[in-house]
Each structure stands twice: as C-alpha cells, then as structure tokens.
Amino acid sequence: MREDQANCISCTNENCFIKKHIHLEQMKIYIEKKRSFVCKKSQQFIIEGAPIQGLYFIYKGKVKTVKTGIHGREQIVRLTKNGDTVGFRGFGTSKRYLIGAYALEDTILCNFSNEDMLEILHTIPEFTFDLMLFYAEELNKSENNIRKIAQMNVRERVIDTLLYIHRKFGQANGVIELDLSRKEIADFAGTTDEQVIRVISSLKKEALIKTVGKKIGLVNVDKLKAEIREHK
Structure with a gap:
C-alpha cells in the first residue's frame, strides 16, 4: 500500500460512520490523525490472525472480507464498497483480526488506530450509539445467513x-x-x-x-x- 490522502470534508460517502459525525467538534482531532492508503487490486490489507490495527473505512473502491474455513479454504463473509467499515469483527474484544480483507479493485482506505477508535468510543456517545446499532444489524444479518445457507x-x-x-x-x-x-x-x-x-x-x-x-x-x-x- 502507498499512502494517499482522502479528504473527509469533501467525502461524499454519507453512510460512512466518520462522515456522519464529521459535524461534531470532537471528531476534528481524530480526522487530522487518521491515515489513508491506496490498496491495489487483489492486495491484502488485513491478515486473519494478525494484531488489530484499528478500523478501516472505504473512501473509494470495493473490498471482500474472508474467513478461513475447513482445509484452509477461504469463505467470503462480506462484500463492501464506498463508505463501508472493514475490520470491525473482533475489534474491542480481540487483539487479533478474526477475518482477512482484500481489495477487489484499486481502493482508497482510511484507517483510524486502535487508540484513536477507543478514544472516540469513550468520548463521542453519538458515534458509539450508531456503532452499537451497526453491530446489532450485522449480527442479525449473520444469523439470517446461517439459517439460509442451512436451508x-x-x-x-x-x-x-x-x-x-x-x-x-x-x-x-x-x-x-x-x-x-x-x-x-x-x-x-x-x-x-x-x-x-x-x-x-x-x-x-x-x-x-x-x-x-x-x-x-x-x-x-x-x-x-x-x-x-x-x-x-
């Protein structure tokens, strides 16, 4: 990955958690500290089992999230696009990523470190509340998918x-x-x-x-x- 700046102010991804809360004064300090990268097509930027390095937000592009299954075969568990969050599985409860992630095309990613994300969750209740609802919805989707696959x-x-x-x-x-x-x-x-x-x-x-x-x-x-x- 090579570093590249993605501007949160001019970002058009209204579904992005960061963009949704950019109007809050407390967010400004964290936006200034974020990192952004260009990840080339097919390049892996999250390795399953590696130490967690915060959360990723897709500024522009497409990503597949994978989980290693039986006999080492990768199962795609999520497909994501502009504005989506990547790397949230295990964040806050595990020290290592529970999934891997690859760019499906040249993709610009924004990354907020573990420390900054934890500070945001402790100091910005609006963000924490929205993230809680997101986790609940993702859990509901996962349970429905398990039921569907079985039937x-x-x-x-x-x-x-x-x-x-x-x-x-x-x-x-x-x-x-x-x-x-x-x-x-x-x-x-x-x-x-x-x-x-x-x-x-x-x-x-x-x-x-x-x-x-x-x-x-x-x-x-x-x-x-x-x-x-x-x-x-």
Whole structure:
C-alpha cells in the first residue's frame, strides 16, 4: 500500500460512520490523525490472525472480507464498497483480526488506530450509539445467513448470492458492477467452482441471467427473487 490522502470534508460517502459525525467538534482531532492508503487490486490489507490495527473505512473502491474455513479454504463473509467499515469483527474484544480483507479493485482506505477508535468510543456517545446499532444489524444479518445457507440448495445459494451482489453494487450496461470470479462467487455461496459454473449455465439457458465475458447481468430479477422467496 502507498499512502494517499482522502479528504473527509469533501467525502461524499454519507453512510460512512466518520462522515456522519464529521459535524461534531470532537471528531476534528481524530480526522487530522487518521491515515489513508491506496490498496491495489487483489492486495491484502488485513491478515486473519494478525494484531488489530484499528478500523478501516472505504473512501473509494470495493473490498471482500474472508474467513478461513475447513482445509484452509477461504469463505467470503462480506462484500463492501464506498463508505463501508472493514475490520470491525473482533475489534474491542480481540487483539487479533478474526477475518482477512482484500481489495477487489484499486481502493482508497482510511484507517483510524486502535487508540484513536477507543478514544472516540469513550468520548463521542453519538458515534458509539450508531456503532452499537451497526453491530446489532450485522449480527442479525449473520444469523439470517446461517439459517439460509442451512436451508437452501446449491442453486438457491448461487441465486441468493447474485441477488445480493446486484443489490449491493448495482448494474450498468446490463451487467453487475463488480468483477468476481466463479471461485469468488462459490466462496461467498458456500459451494464449489464447478457447481457455480453449472448453475450459471442453467440460469443462462433459462434467460434469467446473461454473461458478458466474466461479468454477469441479471435479466429477470423478479423470477430470481421468486425462487428464494420462501427463505426470506
């Protein structure tokens, strides 16, 4: 990573925790002390098991968060974009990261150190309250995902993954605005590359999706949603 300055004042990420509280006088001192970096595509900036180095906020770009599973295979547990928070799993309760994180494209990251984040939590109640609600929502999502994965078959898990990516990153020129390999889709859906390829081929034949090179576009979102409606 090379250092690069991301300006919080001109930042347009209204969903960013820092941006939401930038109007508070107490935040100014911490914003001045933050670090920002450019992380190149495919570069890892959080290593699972490494000492925690504060929280990261995505100024611009896309990131995948992973957890090592059985036989050392990485499971994608979260996909994030502009304004999202990365590295919060284990923060405050563990001295080491419980996840790893990679840039999915050239990404600008803002980092606030452990010391600064703990000071913010102790001195800025508005920030602490919002972060508490965020943790509660993320816990709820994780519990729902565990239930869904247990009940869905492979086709349903792949469809659910495609719908999530479509909802999270949007679609332009007929394709989802995120480059994911078939392996990465499998790592998120909890299945194998071969099964993902078979499901995608089947969905294409049914005219529910299309592919342009490695990119995927959802053609009939309503029909895809209908297939997994009972799991919602």
